[in-house]
Amino acid sequence: MALSSLFSAGSLLPLTRLTVQGAAGxxxxxxxxxxxxxxxxxxxxxxxxxxDAASAVRxxxxxxxxxxxxxxxxxSFVAGAIWRAGGSRRNDQ
Known part of the structure; x- marks a missing residue:
């Protein structure tokens, strides 16, 4: 992802429009x-x-x-380990 794409005029226009509403309020x-x-x-x-994150992952x-x-x-391994550790405590109740 290039920095020029982050600061292009097209990507800043929607944010400018949204900040105008807050400033007007x-x-x-x-x-x-x-x-x-x-x-x-x-x-x-x-x-x-x-x-941006989706494009970086892609x-x-x-x-x-x-x-x-x-x-x-x-x-997946970490999620499985957490799932397994939580499952043993649920059966103890």
Missing amino acids: ALVGDSAAQLAGKAREFAGKAQQLRA ETTATNPFIALAAVAAV
Whole structure:
């Protein structure tokens, strides 16, 4: 993922529009509009982060499939160990 894609005008325009709503709410004194603007701003940032992470995972998987497979195996092993440890305590009750 290139830094130029993070700072392109197209990716900043939706965030600018969302911060305008929060600023307008602050200017008018409408806390509900200000809160809605902040909530939409955070939702937009979260959506952008999710898209960036998905693209990074896709690129890494395409270039290094064995590393991706090892990472999935490690996460599965840890999840299985946690599941098993939690299962023994449930039967003791």
